[in-house]
Amino acid sequence: MELIENLKKADPKAIARILTIVENESEEAKEFIEKISPFVGKSYVIGFTGPLGSGKSTLIEGVSLKLAERGYTIGILAIDPSSPFSGGAFLGDRIRMQKINLRDEIFIRSISTRGIQGGLSPTIGNMIRVMDAAGKDFVIIETVGTGQDEVDVAKMVDTCIIVTMPGLGDEIQVIKAGLIEIGDIFVVNKADQLGADMMVSYFRSVLEGSPNRNGWIPPVVETVAVKEQGIDRLVDILLSHKEFLEKKGLLSLKRRQRLQLEILNIIKSKLIFLIEQQLLSSKDFEAYLDKAISRKQNPYQCAEKLLSLLIKMLLQEEDNEGKKD
Amino acid sequence: MQKKEKIRVLVAKPGLDGHDRGAKVICQALRDAGMEVIYTGLRQTPEQIVNAVVQEDVDALLLSILSGAHNTLFPRIMDLLKEKGMGNILVLGGGVIPQEDIPQLKQLGIKEIFGPGTKTQTIIEYIKENISKT
Secondary structure (H helix, E strand, C coil): CHHHHHHHCCCHHHHHHHHHHHHCCCHHHHHHHHHHHHHCCCCEEEEEECCCCCCHHHHHHHHHHHHHHCCCCEEEEEEECECCCCCCEEECHHHHHHHHCCCCCEEEEEEECCCCCCCCCCCHHHHHHHHHHCCCCEEEEECCCCCCCCCHHHHHCCEEEEEECCCCCCHHHHHCCCHHHHCCEEEECCCCCCCHHHHHHHHHHHHHCCCCCCCCCCCEEECEHHHCECHHHHHHHHHHHHHHHHHHCCHHHHHHHHHHHHHHHHHHHHHHHHHHHHHCCCHHHHHHHHHHHCCCCCHHHHHHHHHHHHHHHHHHHHHHHHHHC | CCCCCCCEEEEECECCCCCCHHHHHHHHHHHHCCCEEEECCCCECHHHHHHHHHHHCCCEEEEEECCCCHHHHHHHHHHHHHHCCCCCCEEEEEECCCHHHHHHHHHCCCCEEECCCCCHHHHHHHHHHHCCCC
């Protein structure tokens, strides 16, 4: 396949085309993933997550530029939300990445969540794989603007960077579970604004008491991304976290987590598809619904029965797949 | 696997005009029509625009221009698209473009020019009918 040969040469058009194919999850996509899987596993994956407007895109621009200057190649996967009503999306992360748009070392791709919640895109694992096969040293993922508990990103990446800014609440917000537990590095961006010092000290005090992470104490970094302040320090810390994981032999654990999440997500999406497309429209579902309405059975009893029906459907599906092969 | 193809469109503002109200209205309308719309932001060079077209693998490129520099910038963009092997995507123009300039722009391969007052629905339908899904 010519496309795959070109992908391995990091040809931008081939990368872009294959990203589209895997994103669309066509039959072709399976074939491509099979073909590129043997070449992957070299890229280091970094995630940027945090509230909307905290400066994730601008920070990624700065960090990518510094990494490129240090001789690395970078693939950026910037995710924005899709509309739950139209399914369309407005993808605007590139607007904040003007300085790196024409760097040969950097490839930027805008991605829509395509209806999946949690801040990531359903096919993000495969899109990382494509960047990896294209030989990118670093793959950077920007999640949609997140709030409190969109934590899947931490399992997809090697280093998870939480971006926040002054004025987003007090210590109480920081103590709440969620993002605080998944960050390897915390960035207080817009640190020239009032309240930055307080934000930094909230984070430091909460992180001091947080559970042991194999000896890594998440640093808190102040940046002003639009003025390119603090970016060098952030890159240094990022590389030191990478070194830490490598030295401690923790990278393989991260990769295991990523694959676990990916496999789980594929199973979930297949199940949801089956539930929505077959179970929900089946006569049995209606029949049990009627029983529930007439109070002959309670919702739990109905669910149990329908669940066994779903399992039967699954086995049927598997049978059909087997015949195709 | 189920197929989840989406129409992907790049909306770009070439050159040095600083007004993008119109471009943003188009972006929103296309989003509401179920498309994935990537917006480049203001003051883009032809090189930046074509680079984004390649990386985003879009089906259509929409150029919005109000500065009057379309006769300089559009040909350069069309040349670069061909050079990068993206000559087959749908390219549309919009903004303030005099009637007498339209024939020569169409000769470059720009399929249609939509002036002020065009209904967004017209543009949506035009894109849906004219993109080549491979």
